Amino acid sequence: MNIEEFVSEDNHMCNLGQNLFFRIFEPGAIYDLPDNEFNRKIFYWLSQYLVENLREPLDAISKLDIFDQFYVYETWLSLIKCPVEMKNISKRIIQYHIGLRTLL
Template structure:
């Protein structure tokens, strides 16, 4: 996926500067993404999480079958290279999916 497809008006990543995008995300992983509707949906959910809307993307991911849930969350983990961003995300995933508690 091209960077301009990853950062666009259809998701909340357009709220981040180019410098922030380069700091937070692994751009090689972005390039490796297919440009299809399922990938765009996963990016949208991640963008929601990144701007502070935690419950809605997790609720949507929970509606998926377990294999697609895993793929969605693995995509998030693969895309984020910044440890300070990844650690709270992983804790949220653990709380929401492992312990079954709300974040």
């Protein structure tokens, strides 16, 4: 997928400034992903995390089969290069899955 598609208005990544985008994301990982409907949904869910709305995406992801859930989280973690963001999102995913949903 090209960067322009990744930062489209459809998935709300367009709200990121260029500096923030390059601080958080690994552009090479974006190019490696196929441009399809499921990946676009994954990007949308990730954009929701970036605006502090993680509960809804995690609820939706938890309804997927286990292989799709793994793909979503693997994709998120491959896209993020910033160690601080990597730590934060990992912590919040774990909190959700061990039942600490009220902290999100």
